[in-house]
Amino acid sequence: MSGAAPRYRQLADDIAGLIRSGALRPGDRLPSVRQTQASRGCSAATVFQAYHLLESRGLVRAAERSGYFVAPAAPPPPAPRERAPQPVAVSEMVFQLLGTGPHEIHAPLGSAFPSPTLFPLDALRRALTAGSRRTSPAELTQQLPGGHSALRRLIALRYLRLGMSIPPDEIVLTDGALEGLNLSLQLLTRPGDTVLIESPGFYAALQALERLGLRAVQVPADPAEGADLDAMAAAIARHAPRACWLMTSFSNPTGSLMPPEKKRALVALLERHGIPLIEDDVYAELPHEGGPPLPAKAYSTRGEVLHAGSFAKTLAPGYRVGWVAAGRYAPALLRAKLSQSLSGSWPAQAAIAHYLEGGDYDRHLRALRRALAEQQRALRTAVLQHFPPGTRVTRPLGGYFVWVELPPGHDSLALHRAALAEGISLAPGPLFSAGGDFRACLRLNGGQPWTPALVRAVTRLGELIRSQSA
Amino acid sequence: MSGAAPRYRQLADDIAGLIRSGALRPGDRLPSVRQTQASRGCSAATVFQAYHLLESRGLVRAAERSGYFVAPAAPPPPAPRERAPQPVAVSEMVFQLLGTGPHEIHAPLGSAFPSPTLFPLDALRRALTAGSRRTSPAELTQQLPGGHSALRRLIALRYLRLGMSIPPDEIVLTDGALEGLNLSLQLLTRPGDTVLIESPGFYAALQALERLGLRAVQVPADPAEGADLDAMAAAIARHAPRACWLMTSFSNPTGSLMPPEKKRALVALLERHGIPLIEDDVYAELPHEGGPPLPAKAYSTRGEVLHAGSFAKTLAPGYRVGWVAAGRYAPALLRAKLSQSLSGSWPAQAAIAHYLEGGDYDRHLRALRRALAEQQRALRTAVLQHFPPGTRVTRPLGGYFVWVELPPGHDSLALHRAALAEGISLAPGPLFSAGGDFRACLRLNGGQPWTPALVRAVTRLGELIRSQSA
Numbered sequence: 001m002s003g004a005a006p007r008y009r010q011l012a013d014d015i016a017g018l019i020r021s022g023a024l025r026p027g028d029r030l031p032s033v034r035q036t037q038a039s040r041g042c043s044a045a046t047v048f049q050a051y052h053l054l055e056s057r058g059l060v061r062a063a064e065r066s067g068y069f070v071a072p073a074a075p076p077p078p079a080p081r082e083r084a085p086q087p088v089a090v091s092e093m094v095f096q097l098l099g100t101g102p103h104e105i106h107a108p109l110g111s112a113f114p115s116p117t118l119f120p121l122d123a124l125r126r127a128l129t130a131g132s133r134r135t136s137p138a139e140l141t142q143q144l145p146g147g148h149s150a151l152r153r154l155i156a157l158r159y160l161r162l163g164m165s166i167p168p169d170e171i172v173l174t175d176g177a178l179e180g181l182n183l184s185l186q187l188l189t190r191p192g193d194t195v196l197i198e199s200p201g202f203y204a205a206l207q208a209l210e211r212l213g214l215r216a217v218q219v220p221a222d223p224a225e226g227a228d229l230d231a232m233a234a235a236i237a238r239h240a241p242r243a244c245w246l247m248t249s250f251s252n253p254t255g256s257l258m259p260p261e262k263k264r265a266l267v268a269l270l271e272r273h274g275i276p277l278i279e280d281d282v283y284a285e286l287p288h289e290g291g292p293p294l295p296a297k298a299y300s301t302r303g304e305v306l307h308a309g310s311f312a313k314t315l316a317p318g319y320r321v322g323w324v325a326a327g328r329y330a331p332a333l334l335r336a337k338l339s340q341s342l343s344g345s346w347p348a349q350a351a352i353a354h355y356l357e358g359g360d361y362d363r364h365l366r367a368l369r370r371a372l373a374e375q376q377r378a379l380r381t382a383v384l385q386h387f388p389p390g391t392r393v394t395r396p397l398g399g400y401f402v403w404v405e406l407p408p409g410h411d412s413l414a415l416h417r418a419a420l421a422e423g424i425s426l427a428p429g430p431l432f433s434a435g436g437d438f439r440a441c442l443r444l445n446g447g448q449p450w451t452p453a454l455v456r457a458v459t460r461l462g463e464l465i466r467s468q469s470a
Numbered sequence: 471m472s473g474a475a476p477r478y479r480q481l482a483d484d485i486a487g488l489i490r491s492g493a494l495r496p497g498d499r500l501p502s503v504r505q506t507q508a509s510r511g512c513s514a515a516t517v518f519q520a521y522h523l524l525e526s527r528g529l530v531r532a533a534e535r536s537g538y539f540v541a542p543a544a545p546p547p548p549a550p551r552e553r554a555p556q557p558v559a560v561s562e563m564v565f566q567l568l569g570t571g572p573h574e575i576h577a578p579l580g581s582a583f584p585s586p587t588l589f590p591l592d593a594l595r596r597a598l599t600a601g602s603r604r605t606s607p608a609e610l611t612q613q614l615p616g617g618h619s620a621l622r623r624l625i626a627l628r629y630l631r632l633g634m635s636i637p638p639d640e641i642v643l644t645d646g647a648l649e650g651l652n653l654s655l656q657l658l659t660r661p662g663d664t665v666l667i668e669s670p671g672f673y674a675a676l677q678a679l680e681r682l683g684l685r686a687v688q689v690p691a692d693p694a695e696g697a698d699l700d701a702m703a704a705a706i707a708r709h710a711p712r713a714c715w716l717m718t719s720f721s722n723p724t725g726s727l728m729p730p731e732k733k734r735a736l737v738a739l740l741e742r743h744g745i746p747l748i749e750d751d752v753y754a755e756l757p758h759e760g761g762p763p764l765p766a767k768a769y770s771t772r773g774e775v776l777h778a779g780s781f782a783k784t785l786a787p788g789y790r791v792g793w794v795a796a797g798r799y800a801p802a803l804l805r806a807k808l809s810q811s812l813s814g815s816w817p818a819q820a821a822i823a824h825y826l827e828g829g830d831y832d833r834h835l836r837a838l839r840r841a842l843a844e845q846q847r848a849l850r851t852a853v854l855q856h857f858p859p860g861t862r863v864t865r866p867l868g869g870y871f872v873w874v875e876l877p878p879g880h881d882s883l884a885l886h887r888a889a890l891a892e893g894i895s896l897a898p899g900p901l902f903s904a905g906g907d908f909r910a911c912l913r914l915n916g917g918q919p920w921t922p923a924l925v926r927a928v929t930r931l932g933e934l935i936r937s938q939s940a
Contacts, residue, residue: 041657041802043744095805116607128817129599137586140788175645179811186681187511191661207809211656318610318816332511335565339677341649345815346788347598 007042008049014092015050019059019070021436022413023093030060030068085194085215085239088434090206097413097431103420107457110416110425112252114400114447116317118371120364124316124351127358131350140346146334147173147323148349154356155309155323162291164298170330172337173344177282177310177322181245182208183336184278184306184324188243189214196235196244198227200403200432200441202252202280205245209434216434217241223394223403226251226258229265236273243276248296250283253432253443254403255396263296271302276329282310282322285365287398288373303327311352314365319348372400376446382455383444386462388469400447405440410468412442418464424457477512478519484562485520489529489540491906492883493563500530500538555664555685555709558904560676567883567901573890577927580886580895582722584870584917586787588841590834594786594821597828601820610816616804617643617793618819624826625779625793632761634768640800642807643814647752647780647792651715652678653806654748654776654794658713659684666705666714668697670873670902670911672722672750675715679904686904687711693864693873696721696728699735706743713746718766720753723902723913724873725866733766741772746799752780752792755835757868758843773797781822784835789818842870846916852925853914856932858939870917875910880938882912888934894927 018024031039033047040047051068054060060068098110146152152168159166174180181204189195191213197205199218209216217239219231227246235241248258248266258266270277277296284292297305306329310322321344326333337343355361380402383393390407406412412428419426427445429438448454488494501509503517510517521538524530530538568580616622622638629636644650651674659665661683667675669688679686687709689701697716705711718728718736728736740747747766754762767775776799780792791814796803807813825831850872853863860877876882882898889896897915899908918924 038798039801041799091805091809095808111611113611116610119607119610121607121610125599125602128602129595132595132598135788137589137591140586140589140591141581141583175649175811175815179645182810191683204809211806211809213660318605318813320811320813320815328508329511331509335561336681338565339561339674339681340652341645341790341811343788343790345645345790345818347817347821348815351817 008046010089011036011040011042011046011050012054014089015054016059017089017436018093018096021093021430022411022439023096023430024070026070028070030070032067085217086434088206088210088214088216090203090431090434091210094203094207094431097416097428103423105420105423105425107424107454108448109444109454109457109461110427111445111447112427113317114313114368114372114445115449117449118368118447119315119317120355120360123358123360124319124355127355128347128351131352131354132347134354135346135350145338145343146171147344148346148353151321151349151353151356152323154353155325159325162294162298164294166325170327171323171325172330172333173321173323173349174308174337175322175341175344176312176320177280177308177324178204179337179341180308180322180324180333181205181278181280182211183333183340184308184326184329185209185214185243185245186212187329187332187336188276188278190242193242194239196232196239196241196275197434198246198251199434200253200429200438201245202247203431205280206434208245218434221251221254221256223254223256225262226256227266229262229269232266233269236269236275241275243278244270245278245280246296247280247283249281249293250286250396250399252283252399253401253427255394255399255401257293257397258296260294263294264299267296267299267305271300271304274304277305279305279307281307282313283399284309285314286369286372286400288369288376289397293398297325297327300327303329306333314368315355315361316348316352319352320345321348321352369398371449372447375448375450376400376402378450379444379446379454379458382458383462386459388462388466400445402444402446404442404444406442406465407469408440410440410465412439414468415442415461415464419461422460424461426461478516480559481506481510481512481516481520482524484559485524486529487559487906488563488566491563491900492881492909493566493900494540496540498540499536500540502537555687556904558676558680558684558686560673560901560904561680564673564677564901567886567898573893575890575893575895577894577924578918579914579924579927579931580897581915581917582897583787584783584838584842584915585919587919588838588917589785589787590825590830593828593830594789594825597825598817598821601822601824602817604824605816605820615808615813616641617814618816618823621791621819621823621826622793624823625795629795632764632768634764636795640797641793641795642800642803643819644778644792644794644807645811645814646782646790647750647778647794648674649807649811650778650792650794650803651675651748651750652681653803653810654778654796654799655679655684655713655715656682657799657802657806658746658748660712663712664709666702666709666711666745667904668716668721669904670723670899670908671715672717673901675750676904678715688904691721691724691726693724693726695732696726697736699732699739702736703739706739706745711745713748714740715748715750716766717750717753719751719763720756720866720869722753722869723871723897725864725869725871727763727867728766730764733764734769737766737769737775741770741774744774747775749775749777751777752783753869754779755784756839756842756870758839758846759867763868767795767797770797773799776803784838785825785831786818786822789822790815791818791822839868841919842917845918845920846870846872848920849914849916849924849928852928856929858932858936870915872914872916874912874914876912876935877939878910880910880935882909884938885912885931885934889931892930894931896931
């Protein structure tokens with residue numbers, strides 16, 4: 001839902017965005033009217049109207065009997081980077097770029113997940129059986145609101161180890177953190193509202209804004225220390241955002257970690273203006289050394305931080321068990337969850353509760369953190385060795401992503417297309433902003449065990465990049 | 471999200487609705503400002519503004535130092551039943567009436583689920599282990615879009631047995647049917663749009679409309695044969711709804727079953743006007759005799775029916791595995807699901823796939839249908855025996871609900887309060903419409919094995935009803 005624009009206008013805007021971002025290039029053929037009808041679920045008339053509008057803007061041309069093509073004359077250069085609140089239309093690009101089409105991927109450097117081989121799948125399977133054996137029939141229909149109560153208590157205990165006192169009632173279990181983040185944003189906003197996000201930032205936040213018809217105010221994020229608070233203060237003063245959505249520890253895509261004092265200042269700034277913070281913290285348990293950093297929520301005294309966590313990246317991919325510690329929004333979030341999907345899947349929740357009770361989670365986390373640190377280091381070294389001089393790579397203190405900035409003039413979208421054809425995926429920079437920025441950047445995934453095949457893939461990426469400048 | 475009304479106004483409207491519906495009665499004390507702040511996640515100022523607005527409308531009065539009370543002067547009688555599109559504000563009532571508060575329920579006649587003892591929990595537990603053993607690690611992160619592919623194929627095969635050819639790609643697995651229904655509605659509408667629903671109808675549809683800021687056009691539903699098509703045709707002509715959401719087989723709350731010819735006419739009517747149908751069909755597998763009725767989707771040739779099913783009521787409560795066969799909206803629905811919560815929980819999907827492959831599902835369904843038919847018959851007989859003369863009870867051909875219409879003047883909301891205090895739950899009629907209609911009606915759940923305790927509960931309900939008229 002993006003405001004009240006008619007459908008053909010939205011379709012035209014989406015395609016214009018793809019052309020502006022370079023995902024569609026001069027000479028490329030647009031999908032047929034029939035294909036677009038099917039993929040967008042709209043009428044032929046809508047597609048024709050959209051294509052005509054694009055034609056009138058000079059962005060596409062019609063060729064008799066053979067369809068529509070991106071106009072050969074380059075579209076006008078993009079305007080200076082837009083800082084005013086803007087509607088978001090990135091979803092089409094996300095799905096197009098992250099779908100692999102007919103290509104088989106042997107080097108999943110664009111994936112958002114660590115390799116599933118890093119997880120204790122056998123122990124989880126045993127926990128699935130044991131957890132389900134301990135479930136009484138009545139629990140299946142009666143304990144649903146808010147999710148598995150033992151698991152909520154175990155999550156509260158993990159907060160307590162960080163010195164944070166979060167009552168289990170404040171924790172709403174969701175289908176992965178993603179559902180919790182989406183429901184939180186929906187709860188706090190109405191269509192047309194403005195939301196503060198960071199740039200580059202996680203594309204799922206952009207997609208959520210797009211679906212809810214919200215406008216994005218982007219503040220720059222430093223690849224080491226996260227969102228710029230001065231820019232944020234200025235944006236708050238000018239645009240009165242209704243909510244703020246950030247990753248504060250080992251962020252996606254840069255791996256940035258906001259230092260403790262900055263987290264404290266962030267919370268103070270937002271609370272001073274009564275702006276709730278949606279803190280997406282799904283990588284917090286993956287520091288390369290030591291324990292998890294305190295989240296921004298630890299510095300909040302007013303219940304205005306909705307802190308989202310997950311077991312998807314640390315223990316059990318595919319189980320889809322996440323949560324939001326929603327502060328004073330917990331009762332409202334619980335109701336939103338009940339209305340949207342009633343409750344999470346009981347077997348997965350019971351299994352994770354049983355696994356956590358067994359006491360092996362911390363040992364597993366220590367091993368996982370060591371593996372990710374080594375893999376990320378190897379990936380970073382290989383990139384610096386094989387990519388052209390002038391390439392910059394972040395050196396995160398946790399998680400498994402690295403953010404690569406190629407020398408000026410390089411094009412991650414073209415690189416993405418060329419690499420995909422050879423079975424190598426990557427996440428191009430324009431996925432991570434509302435305005436198609438970061439053309440020369442890409443996110444690579446260090447979550448795979450390091451192998452000669454990955455060395456070859458990074459070497460090949462380096463060759464493809466060099467051939468761009470040739 | 472319900473349009474652009476400020477929060478205090480929404481809060482005031484919700485409370486006014488509770489007063490209008492009789493859930494709050496003259497002399498009742500409103501929750502304290504602090505309680506309301508906590509339950510609604512809003513500021514004290516918002517609550518005060520709302521209470522002041524209600525005071526200015528003459529609906530509540532403030533008593534020095536002791537809070538706010540519903541005004542003793544009865545509010546003006548409700549206007550003649552509203553047929554124009556109306557915003558929906560039923561969620562607060564649903565949560566208040568379906569939460570049991572401090573009461574322990576021994577007779578869950580208000581529950582929406584059958585007793586979990588009717589399900590093959592041991593076999594499901596074995597399937598959970600076996601299904602997970604057969605899952606390769608890569609499946610956990612790679613097969614996510616759309617859900618477990620074997621399960622989608624098995625669902626497609628069940629459609630095929632009905633003579634319906636639904637490709638597995640058209641089926642999107644969701645977290646219960648409820649998530650699928652919500653995502654479908656969100657996909658098809660924008661805030662402010664009008665949606666056609668039936669009255670009485672399932673309260674989750676009302677809650678979905680409310681959260682998305684949609685307006686309801688209600689058409690009367692016959693307790694035997696479902697939504698009135700003449701009324702629907704008139705409503706379409708006058709209000710140009712963007713979508714229609716109905717239950718066509720063994721509906722909640724009445725148990726109505728739309729006959730085949732009526733389903734055909736329904737689809738023809740909607741397709742003639744280009745209105746997509748969201749067909750909530752989670753009780754289809756529970757006919758008391760024979761096999762499941764054909765859904766309305768079977769009569770659609772244009773992919774305009776989004777058919778939602780679930781295993782929650784027939785096999786595995788708490789697993790939260792449902793689906794939507796979304797016709798031409800399938801690609802868009804898949805993207806909505808990916809953005810909202812990525813995918814369903816893998817262990818539950820793998821377990822159900824394994825169970826279905828084992829071939830016991832149909833035998834289980836036959837036993838379940840027999841049990842539900844007997845229980846519902848016993849419940850119906852007891853109601854007719856113990857409730858006052860003039861009480862009417864539906865005689866559904868499937869599912870497990872009965873819809874009870876008390877003689878004029880009786881009040882299901884008062885009955886609900888009195889019964890709850892004695893450990894008996896029921897679902898009062900006003901939950902099932904946007905306008906607080908059906909005060910003299912209630913939904914009872916025949917999903918529990920029939921016991922002397924339930925006989926006593928129905929007897930006691932009869933006494934409570936008689937004492938109302940005394």
